[in-house]
Amino acid sequence: MRHWLFWAAMALTLGTGAARAEGIVVLESDLGDEVEVAALKGLIFGVDRGLNVVDLSHDVPSQDIWIGAYQLSQVVPSWPAGTVFVGIVDADANRPALVARLKTGQIVVGPDNGLLTLLADQPGLADVRQLQPDLVQKPPFESPRKFAARDRFAMAGALLAANKLSFDQAGPPLGEPVMIPYTHATFVDGEVVGTIPDIDPDQGDAKTNIGSDLLAKLSLREGERVHARIDQDKHTIWEGNLVLARAPGDVPEGDSFVYVDEHDRVALGVNMGSFADQNGIGAGPDWTLSLRK
Template identity: 35%
Template sequence: MKLRRLRSFALALLCALPLARAAAADALVLMTDFGTSDGAVSAMRGVAYGVDPKLVVSDLTHQIPDYDIWLGAYRLYQTANYWPAGTVFVTVVDPGVGTDRKSVVMKTKQGRYFVGPNNGLYTMIAERDGVAELRQIDEKVNRLPGSADSYTFHGRDVYTYVGARLASGQISYEQVGPALPVDTVIRLPYEKPARAGNAVRGIIPVLDEKYGNVWTNIPKALFEELGIAIGDKVAVRISHGGKVVGRFVAPYRNTFGEVPKGQPLVYLNSLLEVAIAINEGNFAAQHKISSGLDWKVEISKQK
């Protein structure tokens, strides 16, 4: 009886080993401006699975507009905190590929890792989450074997390879390369949300692309300083390049269906930041509004 129990225990332990190994690997998340019309993303996935076939590889997006470092930084800010500690993000929006810009792995204070070029992609993550450590990738050691003569696809040859090895536990964070001062993370300059008398000001960092809702970087707490309650009317002024391009008045509501179809509203988006929309309509298209660092917004309570 004891021998039979011992055999059963040994069999259960052997069966559990693959599960334990899979649980030990952290998720690998890919974000690029490559699109999916060619084989670039598939090649990156192939490298990751070549490192460890058991890795869980997911996509944040591959539809960042060409070379748009700011939008890449925002999509990381929008998404990263919904992934567990230990997740490794491979981020490739890299117009300086092959130049002397540094390839790094940034570790946040929450324990997530960001692998890519130090070119501003980590602006908002560094500000919100804090930088625990920063390391430069030693490309002589940590590079896809046989790729030394390739200078234009670091997303495949360096970042995915390093990210997959880090996520799978094949290398430690310390083995990535030499430590850098945490304050050398490059940050893009942009206008922070701020109170301005009886108004709050910010920028339109992105659009809710699918529906044309206009997102701002004005957080709930700052907005609430204006004393605006659900149902109050809100005055919105939008400018681009220093020129006012639109003035609007809309009620502050919790959600779209609280106003009639085709009518505007001000609401808090999924990040609890102020946004403007039309119920079952496209606010940005209707009013010719776009987004970026030079799109400014001012919000106040309508008297």
């Protein structure tokens, strides 16, 4: 089960309480195994026992960089500046590691494999450094564990959060980090186009990266219909007309509709049903939605 929406809601509470923003480490991984996660936390507390360590999610599908990037994009903006996110998805010791500062002040540590893709779009990257491979070689205490790439990310995040390592000391400027190609949300020739990055695991709604500001360019009013087309790798999978609604109850049971979700992004749903299951829709960088009045 994904925990990240819950922790996003808790962010302001932690940010305004006794915890210092610069003393927070948020972990995301595809490890799944609670034993491995507990070991990572042990390394972090070995750096500074006063740090606040929070789990975003450890249920990212194995090596699914896109889902890892999407979860970060949904959660990071809710946390205060200075919060350090450690992304351990498809971590490979042979791949360069990076440390990024976002324009909103949060810091992300992880492999240079595309995890920053959606954060680069919003809120944007202020500075990216290549994490020096010899900066964190082993725990500052005796440990029987083989020191892996994931351990290096966790400890680097802990050092940054504890102010024992400055951002500039993390390494030299990286230049352009690895990005996953996808369709950025745009409005061209009367049509709004964007990506379907995820399917809601509970409701089956198709989530998009199209903001309400772009949807507004179609000059739609609630209750009006919009023509929608969903493509995968440029092949049309589904096409039809959808009602713009505020909530599922605004349309008859079983009917599909388009709405703006809690992240101010366009989504497609079915009243008392799953839009994805009903229409054979998936998600990822090769899935796109087009809307035209």
